[in-house]
């Protein structure tokens with residue numbers, strides 16, 4: 001790795017990680033970046049491995065390549081007997097063959113450490129501050145919570161990284177998203193990240209790498225920071241980043257693939273330099289006051305269609321330009337009438353899981369609301385831990401019992417309902433309170449309807465049978 005610090009100029013965190021990984025710069029400014037960790041799942045990798053084989057090449061750094069199946073895996077106990085869906089079965093079997101043949105670090109479907117790739121990476125200590133991390137998956141942004149530069153890449157790039165351990169990239173611009181002050185009770189990392197997208201729109205981050213900072217970000221746990229960075233991509237950004245601090249180091253320490261002994265001390269010395277310098281230049285700055293952020297839900301079919309739960313369904317005429325038509329289409333698809341209070345929207349299902357909110361803290365938060373309560377009659381609920389280890393931890397804490405007592409199904413780890421690539425799907429017309437990150441048409445199943453929100457909001461909606469302000473269940477009165 002070569003450092004290319006330009007004569008003492010103040011640098012952002014993004015600049016620093018970038019500089020530390022540039023191998024070569026072309027005349028047009030396109031750079032070759034060294035990649036520290038390459039995460040691989042079954043959906044975007046089969047053709048990449050096939051390409052390698054056809055070219056007679058091998059994986060350059062199998063020791064830095066981590067494979068886990070997540071999108072296609074069923075989340076029911078009978079998956080030990082194999083996958084019924086032929087397409088899913090083939091993709092997972094291909095990953096299995098490739099991981100073994102190329103000697104990758106591999107967590108097979110029935111390994112207790114299996115889970116959603118973006119949960120497994122940090123959990124196993126593969127994701128570390130200052131690293132470059134890539135995966136053939138847009139939510140790779142999640143890993144930025146550790147102060148690592150994490151890019152989602154396409155299948156041809158997956159092949160390139162497999163073969164060379166480098167990625168060809170053009171540097172993005174710097175954006176700072178600062179969340180000042182303290183969050184109010186009932187407001188979570190999910191509300192921060194959705195509110196930022198509500199502010200910037202899904203294209204607001206295009207061409208940028210976002211650095212999230214400010215007191216409210218510092219106050220978040222590592223789980224919360226991952227939730228925030230996970231959705232940087234939904235705001236259009238190339239990546240999301242948070243400067244590492246003692247909380248980060250504490251989380252990483254002792255994980256299976258974290259450095260140990262003298263290597264740990266050396267790593268800490270470098271990690272402590274990973275903050276943006278005083279006076280570093282940002283091309284765009286957005287500031288939100290944590291006190292102004294409410295528990296939010298989405299009403300439409302884009303993550304930017306987000307409003308405080310105290311608001312009402314908007315009308316298409318509230319929008320301008322091309323958005324009028326898009327809003328009308330969203331309202332039709334979602335089956336909503338303008339002017340209806342969001343808190344009166346009845347739901348059929350609750351999904352708690354995904355790489356946005358499938359970590360232990362998310363399950364604890366949802367269980368906190370569900371303890372001693374039950375799903376409203378007719379509402380089905382599913383809790384899908386983000387990894388086998390999250391599931392195990394939750395069971396040790398008795399959370400599974402809280403969920404099943406409340407009427408939820410307690411599942412095995414995977415992407416599950418977050419996208420309908422496995423048996424967990426919504427039926428046409430079904431409306432779901434979901435902790436995932438995308439509410440696109442058909443995302444959770446053909447004609448399924450998704451409202452994105454935090455784990456506590458989803459749990460509360462399940463109990464009420466309709467979208468609801470979680471603060472009412474916490475004994476806190478809703479204020480606008």
Ligand SMILES: CC(C)[C@H](C(=O)O)[C@@H](O)C(=O)O
Nearest residue numbers: 043044071136137138139419
């Ligand atoms: C299947 C995969 C390529 C996709 C992504 O890149 O994000 C998926 O994870 C998603 O969330 O839509």
Ligand code: SF4
Nearest residue numbers: 139354355415418419
């Ligand atoms: S949980 Fe959802 S968003 Fe995350 S990787 Fe899986 S499908 Fe994509």
